[in-house]
Amino acid sequence: MDGSSGGGRRVVKRVDKPWGYELIWAHTDRYVGKILHIEAGQALSYQYHRKKEETIYVLRGELILHYAAGGEDPQTLRLGEGEVFHIxxxxxxxxxxxxxxxxxxxxxxxxxxxxxxxxxxxxxxx
Known part of the structure; x- marks a missing residue:
């Protein structure tokens, strides 16, 4: 059963990226669940989303997060295991x-x- 008619097992999709990879474990018309693995010394794009809203939870390691709202200067925050940040x-x-x-x-x-x-x-x- 693929879960398309209400529930069931799903296939985890791996997406390789230049900075590591994503494991997309849930993708519906209402939400997405992913695990992101970022290799040492690598970084994602400096980016923003017009509609997408996300919350991240650090499973393992330490994340260096650079962020800025509106016209503000970027800030840097270090997040350790168990910490959460809303984007x-x-x-x-x-x-x-x-x-x-x-x-x-x-x-x-x-x-x-x-x-x-x-x-x-x-x-x-x-």
């Missing part, structure tokens, strides 16, 4: 790892809602 639409942010880090992310389902402001890997916004 509202419009909040500019970047996840970075000095050592390997695993994050649990729950979000609204707009996976393609990414506006990249800066990217180490030469990717442009979608």
């Amino acid at each position: 509202a639409p419009g909040l500019r942010h970047r996840f970075e790892a000095a050592a390997p880090v695993d994050l649990l992310e729950t979000s609204t389902p707009e996976l393609d809602d990414v506006v990249r402001l800066e990217d180490r890997y030469g990717r442009s916004d979608r």
